Amino acid sequence: PSTQYEILRRRISNNIQELWYFINSEVLKLQRQVNDAAPELLPSLKHILDLGVQHKRWLLRDMDKLAEADGYATWREKEANELDNLVQTRFHYLQNPPDCKKAKKLVCNLNKGCGYGCQLHHVVYCFMVAYGTQRTLILKSKGWRYHKGGWEEVFKPISETCTDPEGESSSNWPGNSHTQVLTLPIIDSISPRPPFLPLSIPEDLAPRLIRLHGDPIVWWVGQFLKYLLRPQEKTAALIQNAIANLGFRRPIVGVHVRRTDKVGTEASYHGIEEYMSAVDEYYNQLELKEKVDKRRIYLATDDPKVITDARNKYPHYEILGDATISKTAAVSTRYSDTSLQGIILDIHMLSMSDFLVCTFSSQVCRIAYEIMQNYFPDASAKFRSLDDVYYYGGQSAHNRIAVMAHDSHRSGEIQLMPGDLVGIAGNHWNGYSKGRNLRTNQIGLFPSFKVKDKVETAKFPTYSEMYN
Numbered sequence: 001p002s003t004q005y006e007i008l009r010r011r012i013s014n015n016i017q018e019l020w021y022f023i024n025s026e027v028l029k030l031q032r033q034v035n036d037a038a039p040e041l042l043p044s045l046k047h048i049l050d051l052g053v054q055h056k057r058w059l060l061r062d063m064d065k066l067a068e069a070d071g072y073a074t075w076r077e078k079e080a081n082e083l084d085n086l087v088q089t090r091f092h093y094l095q096n097p098p099d100c101k102k103a104k105k106l107v108c109n110l111n112k113g114c115g116y117g118c119q120l121h122h123v124v125y126c127f128m129v130a131y132g133t134q135r136t137l138i139l140k141s142k143g144w145r146y147h148k149g150g151w152e153e154v155f156k157p158i159s160e161t162c163t164d165p166e167g168e169s170s171s172n173w174p175g176n177s178h179t180q181v182l183t184l185p186i187i188d189s190i191s192p193r194p195p196f197l198p199l200s201i202p203e204d205l206a207p208r209l210i211r212l213h214g215d216p217i218v219w220w221v222g223q224f225l226k227y228l229l230r231p232q233e234k235t236a237a238l239i240q241n242a243i244a245n246l247g248f249r250r251p252i253v254g255v256h257v258r259r260t261d262k263v264g265t266e267a268s269y270h271g272i273e274e275y276m277s278a279v280d281e282y283y284n285q286l287e288l289k290e291k292v293d294k295r296r297i298y299l300a301t302d303d304p305k306v307i308t309d310a311r312n313k314y315p316h317y318e319i320l321g322d323a324t325i326s327k328t329a330a331v332s333t334r335y336s337d338t339s340l341q342g343i344i345l346d347i348h349m350l351s352m353s354d355f356l357v358c359t360f361s362s363q364v365c366r367i368a369y370e371i372m373q374n375y376f377p378d379a380s381a382k383f384r385s386l387d388d389v390y391y392y393g394g395q396s397a398h399n400r401i402a403v404m405a406h407d408s409h410r411s412g413e414i415q416l417m418p419g420d421l422v423g424i425a426g427n428h429w430n431g432y433s434k435g436r437n438l439r440t441n442q443i444g445l446f447p448s449f450k451v452k453d454k455v456e457t458a459k460f461p462t463y464s465e466m467y468n
């Protein structure tokens with residue numbers, strides 16, 4: 001398929017969704033306004049919503065059918081596999097230098113003072129810089145807050161030939177090209193910032209990724225996680241047992257409800273109803289394509305009450321999930337072996353789901369979404385975040401490009417001219433996004449469909465010498 005065809009196909013699906021967010025939210029607003037003033041209008045408004053949502057589902061179903069009928073499904077699978085192999089082979093090559101005594105190295109300390117998802121993102125960032133500077137990544141992980149014995153007792157070592165952090169010369173980032181061992185600070189304080197940080201993807205892969213995938217940076221992050229999270233035997237057994245004991249089956253929606261220490265500090269509270277209405281809509285949509293015997297979710301949370309609550313309120317749902325796991329996620333027991341096992345399992349099950357409903361403000365949910373990209377040629381649209389758009393902590397600017405002019409009709413809206421760059425602050429999931437027009441410096445709302453994502457690229461090494 002042409003790149004343009006693939007981009008158009010994805011864009012139409014996204015915009016059908018955005019159009020529905022817009023109509024639904026505007027009609028709900030009207031309903032509240034006419035409630036007392038003109039109650040005779042309520043049935044008509046309800047009719048728009050009832051038939052409108054059916055129409056939206058039918059359009060999205062046809063877009064799905066189109067991707068099956070166009071004959072490119074096999075190409076997508078094959079292209080995804082080839083890219084996956086290409087990148088994983090490069091990682092193996094980078095991480096297993098023939099002579100560790102001479103190898104250029106980048107040292108990264110796993111123990112960033114934060115949660116598991118945040119620490120994984122920290123390691124991914126180190127790995128990206130290692131890949132960009134062609135240095136073997138050395139992970140220091142003894143005394144890891146989640147497992148004192150270190151990373152290698154849980155996941156495969158990230159190198160089979162080179163784990164020694166010593167060398168002839170060493171310095172902190174940035175050093176110079178001759179420094180053998182460089183130590184990297186956390187992303188929040190790296191200076192100068194290399195071009196290899198998110199949201200940049202490698203220039204040599206960009207044309208293929210832009211054709212294949214709706215959000216190449218998520219795919220790129222997912223590749224690092226794939227390499228990093230190769231489980232040790234014990235960990236693999238833990239996961240296999242859990243899958244068997246749970247009765248994990250498809251279709252299944254992964255739901256992550258982040259509460260406890262996050263709520264009120266870094267994220268707002270969302271009731272279980274909000275998550276479940278997104279899940280319901282997923283199944284309503286799916287039922288146009290196939291018969292669904294049982295609506296099923298995998299529910300991960302750091303608050304065990306959420307699981308009881310969901311089971312009480314949604315008895316017609318099969319709710320997989322383990323309240324004993326969520327108990328270990330409490331702040332008081334969080335940094336322990338049992339808690340680590342719990343979060344590994346929860347993230348695994350979420351990432352294996354057909355669709356994710358969660359808050360992207362949580363790194364747990366973003367990690368699951370990133371890993372999910374390993375299981376589908378393009379899983380970029382298989383989520384519903386109740387708050388943020390996808391981001392990577394410490395990322396460089398996230399810009400979109402205006403594709404249509406916009407005149408601000410209402411207060412709070414900004415103007416757009418085709419070609420304007422807009423720094424994205426968020427999507428309000430009601431047809432509008434918020435951002436700053438970099439040309440006018442205006443900050444405010446604009447219709448989400450009037451912009452397209454700008455994919456950032458950087459000149460990473462291409463590892464062509466691998467084949468010499």
Ligand code: GDP
Nearest residue numbers: 115116117118300301302329342343362363364
């Ligand atoms: P964030 O704080 O949600 O952005 O994610 P982090 O991963 O950085 O820190 C939260 C930590 O809380 C996780 O690493 C887990 O230890 C724990 N946690 C949060 N949500 C869950 C969950 O759904 N299941 C489990 N088992 N642990 C969780």
